[in-house]
Amino acid sequence: KQNFYKNKNFIQFYDKRLVIINPEFRFYPTQNKMKVDYLVVSQNPDIKIAELTESFDFEQLIFDSSNRYWKINKWIEECSKTSVEYYDVKRQGAWDKAI
Incomplete structure (x- = not known):
């Protein structure tokens, strides 16, 4: 089983999913929020x-x-x-999450 998957701005590591929102990211209208x-x-x-809360859960x-x-x-x-809920790496240091 593959534990790491990346497709453009979408990354999955085991059961954790994240999206990188950068200037190249494009929002597409959808009826369902992406989890x-x-x-x-x-x-x-x-x-x-x-915009983020309308598109993502x-x-x-x-x-x-970098911001x-x-x-x-x-x-x-x-x-x-x-x-x-947010985390600011510039002020709070490296973001660390146990998986």
Whole structure:
């Protein structure tokens, strides 16, 4: 059985699924939200948190260290208004999850 799968911005490792949201990522309208464990926001994409919550059912949003502080601050403000759980690598250090 294959434990690692990657297709463009979609990654699965064992039973954990994550999507990398970067400037190249394209949202496609769908009636059903995609179920993933984590969304990793990378390289300052022009997105709103509401777009993510409309398209994905996820546990946690992760802002990696490639994002600018002002963008992260804007996203954190949006997260606090919608109760989205997030992790900020720039401020909190490496994200670590036991599998």
